[in-house]
Amino acid sequence: MLLLSLIIAEAALETVPKQIAKHPSVVKHAARKGKPAEEILLDRSYHHSAMLKLENAERRGRPDLAHFALLEATSTPLYRNNMLNVYVHTVANKVILLGENVRLPKSYFRFEGLMEDLFKDRKITADNNMLMELKDMKFQDLVDKLKPRKVVGLSRAGARSSAEKVAKMIDDDTAIVVGGFPRGHFSNAISGKINYTYSISELALESHLVIARILYECEKLRLFV
Amino acid sequence: MLLLSLIIAEAALETVPKQIAKHPSVVKHAARKGKPAEEILLDRSYHHSAMLKLENAERRGRPDLAHFALLEATSTPLYRNNMLNVYVHTVANKVILLGENVRLPKSYFRFEGLMEDLFKDRKITADNNMLMELKDMKFQDLVDKLKPRKVVGLSRAGARSSAEKVAKMIDDDTAIVVGGFPRGHFSNAISGKINYTYSISELALESHLVIARILYECEKLRLFV
Numbered sequence: 001m002l003l004l005s006l007i008i009a010e011a012a013l014e015t016v017p018k019q020i021a022k023h024p025s026v027v028k029h030a031a032r033k034g035k036p037a038e039e040i041l042l043d044r045s046y047h048h049s050a051m052l053k054l055e056n057a058e059r060r061g062r063p064d065l066a067h068f069a070l071l072e073a074t075s076t077p078l079y080r081n082n083m084l085n086v087y088v089h090t091v092a093n094k095v096i097l098l099g100e101n102v103r104l105p106k107s108y109f110r111f112e113g114l115m116e117d118l119f120k121d122r123k124i125t126a127d128n129n130m131l132m133e134l135k136d137m138k139f140q141d142l143v144d145k146l147k148p149r150k151v152v153g154l155s156r157a158g159a160r161s162s163a164e165k166v167a168k169m170i171d172d173d174t175a176i177v178v179g180g181f182p183r184g185h186f187s188n189a190i191s192g193k194i195n196y197t198y199s200i201s202e203l204a205l206e207s208h209l210v211i212a213r214i215l216y217e218c219e220k221l222r223l224f225v
Numbered sequence: 226m227l228l229l230s231l232i233i234a235e236a237a238l239e240t241v242p243k244q245i246a247k248h249p250s251v252v253k254h255a256a257r258k259g260k261p262a263e264e265i266l267l268d269r270s271y272h273h274s275a276m277l278k279l280e281n282a283e284r285r286g287r288p289d290l291a292h293f294a295l296l297e298a299t300s301t302p303l304y305r306n307n308m309l310n311v312y313v314h315t316v317a318n319k320v321i322l323l324g325e326n327v328r329l330p331k332s333y334f335r336f337e338g339l340m341e342d343l344f345k346d347r348k349i350t351a352d353n354n355m356l357m358e359l360k361d362m363k364f365q366d367l368v369d370k371l372k373p374r375k376v377v378g379l380s381r382a383g384a385r386s387s388a389e390k391v392a393k394m395i396d397d398d399t400a401i402v403v404g405g406f407p408r409g410h411f412s413n414a415i416s417g418k419i420n421y422t423y424s425i426s427e428l429a430l431e432s433h434l435v436i437a438r439i440l441y442e443c444e445k446l447r448l449f450v
Contacts, residue, residue: 109268213441
């Protein structure tokens with residue numbers, strides 16, 4: 001039985017860091033949501049001016065990207081047939097472990113609430129089933145825990161190939177890594193743990209599209225859908 | 226040169242109808258957004274109780290679905306290479322015409338604002354280029370205007386096939402139709418204008434996934450990416 005893992009790496013998904021929690025744009029937004037500033041998601045759409053002070057700011061505050069990437073992965077027949085494990089590694093070195101057959105909300109408003117609950121409570125359950133868990137974990141810790149036979153990264157910086165060809169090289173126990181950040185390449189901490197890196201298009205594709213294509217090609221080889 | 230059209234049909238995307246504009250949940254939400262009730266998007270996440278009064282309610286108030294479907298289509302190399310025209314036909318018989326190379330916001334908050342502007346002003350331009358236009362138009366009017374050589378619908382109710390096989394049957398001047406509603410099948414007004422209907426999976430796939438797969442297979446046959 002195939003068991004693939006998908007890791008969305010360095011995802012721009014985190015709660016507001018302490019350092020900017022008192023910035024007026026953050027305080028105002030948190031008040032409107034009725035939550036403490038450090039419990040809301042960092043979001044460039046609302047906190048742009050506050051984020052100017054943050055290190056590495058251009059790769060942070062895009063929870064919408066993680067939302068799309070996660071929905072893309074969890075709506076595939078591969079995931080729904082329990083043939084795919086999905087992980088989100090975040091820019092702040094946390095890892096979200098997703099349970100089996102989780103149906104994530106497509107409404108961003110609901111997704112945001114769910115993520116805020118997860119960052120606060122570290123665990124979301126429903127009827128005693130684990131839906132999501134949050135761990136303090138670096139990318140390398142996650143790879144060491146999963147022990148995949150190989151780790152395949154998809155990035156514009158990789159060797160030119162196609163989703164179809166890459167899928168043919170992916171056998172059981174492979175971890176596929178796709179970036180969850182708005183621009184740039186994997187940082188060294190990530191690329192150091194990747195065995196092969198491929199680029200599946202001449203254009204810079206959005207992460208969600210890369211996920212859609214590689215999982216679809218993996219599925220075509222295995223599920224005969 | 227290939228010119229495909231994608232029509233997202235009966236999309237659950239509209240502004241709050243007059244009939245429920247005075248419902249407390251709508252009034253409260255509109256006030257928080259600082260807009261008149263009839264200028265905000267109908268959204269089940271916020272207006273569930275108000276929507277109980279609406280006809281056909283189970284197929285309305287899901288702007289998130291249109292957002293995903295549109296992003297999926299507009300991030301493809303086909304669209305970015307001007308080989309795909311994208312249209313949204315809505316449940317209230319309006320049609321959104323999308324310009325060339327439009328980059329839609331991935332942040333739902335920004336998408337929502339853009340759609341609210343579009344429903345109000347009927348047109349969005351940037352540097353004199355038309356980004357989006359809203360017309361009062363039924364599905365059949367749109368098909369009559371586009372005059373495609375054939376209209377191919379994708380639906381669970383269609384003949385069992387695969388995205389790969391369907392893509393091979395799609396030649397120039399085809400309109401591909403995917404539903405933009407949360408459940409059910411095309412209404413008669415839509416299916417009456419469709420020449421062939423196919424189902425590309427044994428599972429009920431989300432619209433955005435159907436769009437990702439069919440456009441990818443079309444692209445593989447033409448762009449050699």
